[in-house]
Amino acid sequence: MSTLPLFDAFPALRGPIPHVALAALPTPIERLDALSSGTGANLYVKRDDLTSPVYGGNKVRKLEFLLGRAMHDGARTVLTFGAAGSNHALATALFARQLGLRSVSMLVPQPVAQSVRRNLLFGWKAGAELHHFESQLRVKLGVLHQMQRGLFRDGRFPNVIPPGGSSPVGTLGFVNAAFELAAQVASGLLPEPDLVFAASGTMGTVVGLMLGLQAAGLRTRVAAIRVTQPPYTSMQKARELFSATNALLHGADPAFPDLAFPEREFELRHDFIGPGYGRYTEASARAVRCGADLGLRLEGTYTGKAFAGFLDAAESGALRGKTAVFWDTYNSRDFAPEIAGADYHELPAPFHRYFEEAVQPLDSH
Numbered sequence: 544m545s546t547l548p549l550f551d552a553f554p555a556l557r558g559p560i561p562h563v564a565l566a567a568l569p570t571p572i573e574r575l576d577a578l579s580s581g582t583g584a585n586l587y588v589k590r591d592d593l594t595s596p597v598y599g600g601n602k603v604r605k606l607e608f609l610l611g612r613a614m615h616d617g618a619r620t621v622l623t624f625g626a627a628g629s630n631h632a633l634a635t636a637l638f639a640r641q642l643g644l645r646s647v648s649m650l651v652p653q654p655v656a657q658s659v660r661r662n663l664l665f666g667w668k669a670g671a672e673l674h675h676f677e678s679q680l681r682v683k684l685g686v687l688h689q690m691q692r693g694l695f696r697d698g699r700f701p702n703v704i705p706p707g708g709s710s711p712v713g714t715l716g717f718v719n720a721a722f723e724l725a726a727q728v729a730s731g732l733l734p735e736p737d738l739v740f741a742a743s744g745t746m747g748t749v750v751g752l753m754l755g756l757q758a759a760g761l762r763t764r765v766a767a768i769r770v771t772q773p774p775y776t777s778m779q780k781a782r783e784l785f786s787a788t789n790a791l792l793h794g795a796d797p798a799f800p801d802l803a804f805p806e807r808e809f810e811l812r813h814d815f816i817g818p819g820y821g822r823y824t825e826a827s828a829r830a831v832r833c834g835a836d837l838g839l840r841l842e843g844t845y846t847g848k849a850f851a852g853f854l855d856a857a858e859s860g861a862l863r864g865k866t867a868v869f870w871d872t873y874n875s876r877d878f879a880p881e882i883a884g885a886d887y888h889e890l891p892a893p894f895h896r897y898f899e900e901a902v903q904p905l906d907s908h
């Protein structure tokens with residue numbers, strides 16, 4: 544199977560849309576046998592935790608297009624944003640380095656968790672330049688400074704990648720992912736799913752999937768489990784990102800259909816975020832444990848909440864007789880060897896608090 548089924552379906556996209564191969568695709572699709580028989584549903588997991596032996600998870604798919612564009616534009620430095628333990632900022636740093644680009648991460652506070660500590664250490668070890676800001680206003684001022692600095696150092700502005708990589712260009716990674724799923728359906732690996740469940744942080748994942756599923760002719764609906772506050776996740780954001788990404792594709796190849804946002808096929812679920820972004824809930828902690836029993840390595844900020852939504856739907860009987868896919872978006876590669884012996888004191892001082900304050904009580908791993 545090709546790694547770019549989107550380009551196979553619409554070959555004229557190849558010219559105008561830069562792409563750099565970073566991910567190991569297609570990712571496996573696996574049936575969750577025990578959970579299926581216990582709930583009368585036909586349940587699968589899409590193993591995007593395995594997108595890369597460097598660092599898996601959903602971000603690699605977006606970075607194939609984002610860094611493809613940055614390289615095409617002759618960038619030397621990429622500038623991106625996230626919460627302190629952002630998987631996106633880490634993945635950007637790791638893959639930018641692989642392509643010989645510098646990376647600068649502009650990070651904001653989040654609740655303390657083990658995964659935040661690990662990601663900060665890994666990013667630092669990978670040579671990412673990390674900055675911590677207490678407010679969005681300070682981030683904006685920081686961006687002005689980085690722009691000036693980029694111009695002075697590289698003779699050009701840094702390539703700016705928005706939070707979570709969810710620009711229309713980044714979202715293409717998940718349009719392609721939907722075509723990949725469609726190819727797996729066509730090859731008989733699973734029946735056409737009724738529903739796909741995924742975490743919604745900055746929406747590139749769920750919106751890209753929705754757009755790609757429609758364009759590939761599947762009737763599959765998307766259940767987006769909200770894990771962030773508006774404006775990062777909202778129906779309005781979904782509509783805007785869908786239409787901007789669609790316009791990008793249709794503009795690059797008029798054969799790509801011009802689609803209306805499918806209001807009835809896209810469902811935003813608000814019941815699993817709990818007290819807020821990065822705050823673990825009882826349901827997400829249980830889902831993380833349940834995932835571990837099934838051989839999945841989840842965490843409490845994104846995939847624990849999304850899997851809690853998936854489990855809730857399955858256990859309530861809502862998926863009985865249906866086919867549903869849980870999209871596992873979190874890296875499962877153990878990078879403990881890379882950060883063994885790393886000393887957090889080497890990080891800029893504002894990050895020390897993530898190592899000195901206790902992790903939240905529901906964070907057991």
Ligand SMILES: Cc1ncc(COP(=O)(O)O)c(C=O)c1O
Nearest residue numbers: 630707744745746747748845872
């Ligand atoms: C592990 C994980 N899952 C899901 C998401 C959500 O993806 P998106 O930002 O595309 O909504 C993110 C990032 O934000 C993530 O790091």
